[in-house]
Amino acid sequence: MLKLENIRKSFGGLKALDGVSFEVNPGEILGLIGPNGAGKTTLFNVVSGIFPSDSGSVFFQRKNITRLPTHQIARLGIFRTFQNPSIFEAMSVLENLMVGNHLQGRAGFFSAIFKPPWERKEEQRMREQAQAVLKGIGLSDSADAAAGSLPFGKLRMLELGRALCAEPHLLMLDEPAAGLNQRETEDLTNFIAGLRAKKITIVVIEHDMSLVMGLSDRVAVLDQGRKIAEGAPQAVQHNPAVLKAYLGEEDWIKSLRR
């Protein structure tokens, strides 16, 4: 479904991605792990068109999307969340979700200002769609609250819900459990597992090993801009190269062996 070929990306002298290739299969959940600074987020930014890669190619459903601008990549069905929830703080929770389903509507400038009946119907449909997602993420009570006033855990859910409103084919989650407590993490894990039934392909960056190992069909490991391992969660956990990459971070080794 998604295929990366030899992606390179440098920031000044720093090689953030140094020739990374891998594939994501339709319908799977791929865990992307690696020590801090391994290039995981950069990889997401390259795929979603936020930073174009220096060289290499990205294919999505056989289409070369390497040089496409961000909004056109979204149009193909690739959506993501960010490490720091990038919600629209001044807008209400429901409005945030309705920005999520922007691509489900087609009203342009003139239909926006003159509001013909079909535009009203479309607005109604988008609102209902957003409300359904709102219910799914358990935020119905906060529909009209300013999004910026939500506690952190709910911001994460809101951002995830916003991406779901877009009806993604491929969903990229950048550390969705960071900053969440034990219970919130469990809820989130169950929620993501539930997305599998909707046939959404997911790539998830996460440091919470129980989440990654529990959810992922396959795991890819990045270290210093290179892919050092890829395979079933169990196999990756015992891969010597992976253990070496994490050496010195004792908690990590413990969590990997758990």
Added chain:
Amino acid sequence: MKRDAVIWAALTLLVFTLPAFVHSPYYYSVLIIIGIFGIVVLGLTMLIGYAGQISLGHAGFFGFGAYFSAVLTTRFHLDPWLAMLVGLVATIVLAFLLGIPTLKLHGHYLAMATLGLGMVLQIIFKEEVELTGGPTGLTDVPHLKAFGMVFASDQKFYFLVWIFLLVLYGLSINLVHSRLGRALRAISSNQTAAGSLGIPVNRLKLLIFAVSAGYASLAGSLYAHYLSFVNPSPFGFLVSVKLVAMVVIGGSQSLWGALLGAGLLTALPEFLAVLQDYEMLVYGAILIVMMMFAPQGLAGILAGLHEWVKNRDHKKNAQA
């Protein structure tokens, strides 16, 4: 949406009842100028408050519309309405030409580009004497006519301007509460996230910039026909700053707030003649104070007061 619709209805009521109490042509002239600046500020608010871009050259677009109307009607004897339309289209084209290269860049390049454009336009108004009449300007701009009525008296023109404003205000309310309005607010909050959801960030910024320039152009045309005379002085940099001040003081996140700002900054200098020499100084000071203590502007202060009164009543009821 509901609250905006209520405010729109209230303003409409006010516009049509006010003439029962206002009789002096002087007050009408102040109300007309408020209406004209109100139209410019409506567009500018959508640009500043909803798309997060700043223009320091809107007086230039305002003047562009005014001069198109004046030149086409006096030198080429075009129908005033047609001239207004030509000016509108020309201004929008100009906005696109300026916006396409600058809005691609991150940061406040639009502010710089519009600052430059405003200055260039004013030089053109001054120097193209053959066409614009130079520093002395053009006189005898004809009155607007419609349905057998000539908009010559202050009272008639008052209705014309405010009907224009009400219509544009209504359309703007629709726009900010639409799919595109949400997209614009998303852009001003977080461009990267907006783009990642499929919003064509640059195209929408360009659109709203062109729309805001179009509003300014229409207001300019009305201005030329109202005074029946144009010269370069009301279209300079300081007026552009004043327009931005109206938006910020009124509350850039709210259309009615911006109208309030336009009213306040137009009426204050009229009634406080002392201010005239220090006008810019006072605006500067107000701007700084607003930025520091009330970034949501007057609209924010009023909304806060409303919230406070509601809470207080709530508490009283709870205690009783």
